[in-house]
Amino acid sequence: MFGLFKNRPAAAPEAAASAPAAPAAAPAKPAPLHGLMMDRPLLISDILKHAAANHAGAKIVSVRADGSRVRHTWPQIAARAAKLANALARRGVQQGERIATLAWNEHRHLEIYYGVSCMGAVMHTVNPRLFADQLVFILTDAADTHLFIDPTLLPALEAVADRLPPTLKAVVVMGEAGSVPGQGKLIGKVELLSQEALIADEPDSIDWPVFDERCASSLCYTSGTTGEPKGVLYSHRSTVLHALTTLQVDCFATSAADVLLPVVPMFHVNAWGIPYAAGMAGCSLVLPGPRLDPVSLYTLFEEEGVTGSAGVPTIWTALLQWLRANPEKRFTNPPRFTVGGTALPKPINEGFLKEYGVRIMHAWGMTETSPLGAVNVRKAENIDWDEDRWLDYSKKQGRPLFGIELKAVDAEGHEIAHDGVAFGELLVRGNWVAAQYFNRTGDDVFTDDGWFRTGDVVTIDALGVMEIVDRAKDVIKSGGEWISSIELENTIMGHPKVAMAAVIAMHHPKWDERPLLLVVPKPGSNPTEAEILAFYEGRIAKWWTPDAVEFVETLPMTATGKVWKAVLKKQYADRAPTTLAHAQTR
């Protein structure tokens, strides 16, 4: 019944239409046989089109600076993104051109995200908490041509009005025409527009261009605590693969029925990809604007039916404290949280789970990893652990999902034992990991064999789960062994008289480096060095005990809210150990 070899020479049945067989004379090197599937680039515009076409019922709630809320749908966001792209194209914006934002999490920011990347330009999110020098450096390095800015952030820009880069053609205030300042330091320095006036008369649809999925989509700078900020230039391919990965159960577990509230800012590694993941899943988004205090967040969680949220530990710590202080406040439907940035203290995780039924997942990543690098989610080996054992374990940063590879190497470059004890520097590679920085070459964090050196010192246990013990530049290298400054800090934070703490290395004549502990005492308390150090007894290896304590009133902080250890190290460069006793007990 079947016409065998019909219309086809029997001698070459392997000749697929798109892949001619190699000549018979050279059988050892046939032309590669390609699959015969549709070949479509992975583009961010497809996310927007998917959401608009299939998920008109989801809501995009955006909180204004005054606390009021405005509501859109995915089709409306898509229409406004199209208007924006039409306006920028009319202004001559080209593929690859950088368009900056200084903005909170709100709907106009989302529209710029999609409008700019989908038209082929590069969405460059800038952290509004940067110092003036960093801001000028980043705008200049990126050579942004347009800067979209929230009205509340105009003062930060006015402070550097005399140093705006020559590439900058216009500043677009994210609001109605009336939001453009009529006076101030920007007047006469740069064209000033409003986003609403810019898009008002533009068509609300567009044929998004189709281009190579490896084209740049967005740009985000590292915080640069130890040198110049460095730009990570994401591609459409890396962004789409990253977002698709985060939808899975073992990551952000995002479904179309979700209502996600990203507390993590859209200027912080693209809000961990949530703006893209939400469009891909077709779920609802609640964009909280600048107010991230516990009352504002709790109100949004309850009133908007939020099912999932993501943010750094300080957000969740503050929320838990507020909840406990207001016992009538409960979650009607407990949302799930993702935490990243730094480790979440177990008591916070435990408190949310046992008192409020809220599960918190630890994730780890960096600007260079888009950011998802690892998640700590149960697997076959620990699915049956009880909650307490799991809570203890869940402080670890986790295991890689498909698409990411992790390894840790010692000072000689050998992979460390997976025993949860050995220290090594974490290296990562994968489909959404940076290969180099924008405008730079020769950075030695990119190895010759294709890995990115994270600068994190970690252990990896027998289950392949990674835990960060320190930054490589902060770990104390004492007599050839490593001491975790983070563990010393976390331990002493349990002392009732300690408000903040930082540990840095100081030079030691015999051991090379020994730990110096800086303590900000709690108001009204007056701890002594002896009682501080005594607290470590039985809690850490004795030879880890700091060799000196300094009591200080404050600690210098970076723009991303971390203790600025580079400044401390400079300040205490000549500090000598108070005693050699601890080191000598090794």
Place this chain on the structure above:
Amino acid sequence: MFGLFKNRPAAAPEAAASAPAAPAAAPAKPAPLHGLMMDRPLLISDILKHAAANHAGAKIVSVRADGSRVRHTWPQIAARAAKLANALARRGVQQGERIATLAWNEHRHLEIYYGVSCMGAVMHTVNPRLFADQLVFILTDAADTHLFIDPTLLPALEAVADRLPPTLKAVVVMGEAGSVPGQGKLIGKVELLSQEALIADEPDSIDWPVFDERCASSLCYTSGTTGEPKGVLYSHRSTVLHALTTLQVDCFATSAADVLLPVVPMFHVNAWGIPYAAGMAGCSLVLPGPRLDPVSLYTLFEEEGVTGSAGVPTIWTALLQWLRANPEKRFTNPPRFTVGGTALPKPINEGFLKEYGVRIMHAWGMTETSPLGAVNVRKAENIDWDEDRWLDYSKKQGRPLFGIELKAVDAEGHEIAHDGVAFGELLVRGNWVAAQYFNRTGDDVFTDDGWFRTGDVVTIDALGVMEIVDRAKDVIKSGGEWISSIELENTIMGHPKVAMAAVIAMHHPKWDERPLLLVVPKPGSNPTEAEILAFYEGRIAKWWTPDAVEFVETLPMTATGKVWKAVLKKQYADRAPTTLAHAQTR
């Protein structure tokens, strides 16, 4: 503090290392700015490496033909896949070369899946239920060089021993050396090996080759009920993207803690991608072998802690009947099921949910769509529907996930209204949809503007959810309007005297086509045409009522278990309507 423009000319700050700026003279066409992310191909070998490196705790349970079980881990599967690839390479297997299997769901099949694709050859799964002519056609068309076969399936191959294609170098029996037949029709026709002897002395590791992600990975033929079977040639890229998509919450929702039992055969569109998705998630797999009866499945579900399974409606229907007949059998932890292939009757879905706590998700796909094309999972618009409303609705085939686009067009090629009423042919395009068939060109199912015509007649409702009402070739075209043969069949299946039913078109002088209903009565029953047709009253539009009924003893079935309507249409080509009454009432 930052060295502005250090080592960099201020005039060209936009010059990224990998993307030199266009000359100033031609600003309108700058070279595309590429992202600076790692550029790694999406390869199936990365799935296997990920599972082996990160998920050693998951189990791969495989049921032998005698019912006993053998257990492996992902590292062991990876080692055995490496041994297999080393053996095939030693035999001269080249990239792109097709390697066939005739096998059940078991661990050796899984090892061939990974070993063959990861080495760059093409995994060609063949349905053992094919008719002899189809089997010969497919092996010849694919030009397979090796055929791996389960010992239980040797008779099917022996039946065509005289017609094996000249390309076939060896038949490898999937078992120990003793499983190779010492006599029979294959002796002297082709080299006979055993899988265990083949791999015994090979190294258990390999550096999997890295190649273009668009290279072919596997090949699967459509069932060919209306003509020659047609091969769909998947690529590594399409396979990886498809598997990643299925992990998400709104699809198979696969986590590392899952224990998946694919009832759907590995020769049926790669078991819906589960062998790849399981490795990607790092979960456990239970491969049930040839025994798919309710007792065997239930025993595996309970004893192996199965959390998820997938199969066609007949599997779940039989399981529910058996459970009800054995009321002491309950699920300790109710697994979740995915159903596809054809629509699942609502009573089955409802029975599992209300009596056993088992949720069943409808998915839709075809060999040409890898197969995932749509899922019916709740979204913003229906998240608050009660269970009964949802059960009614969940018979629909669903909505596309990101990566797939669906549309339905009428006879003039215009998109139909999304009103849940209008009929149109379903077209699909996406990242894992076939662009053409293997060894063929000019198939008109692939449109000039890049869509695949599914041949399914569907409605799409206001939520964008699609429901299949018929196959395009089976829908009855009556007076310019379409009548769903499937709905006529499903309706009459509710008649107590009907065991099976099929509806085909017969020629009509006025309306072009009218429905002919073929009924297999239940044993011992003796229905009349009048009482059969009376059953339709009030259940369908009156003008849909069939114009004739034929009572038959059996219906012809295809190799995939569907009624073979092409045979029926030939058989009843001259059948005339019994009455014109129904048509005239329109």
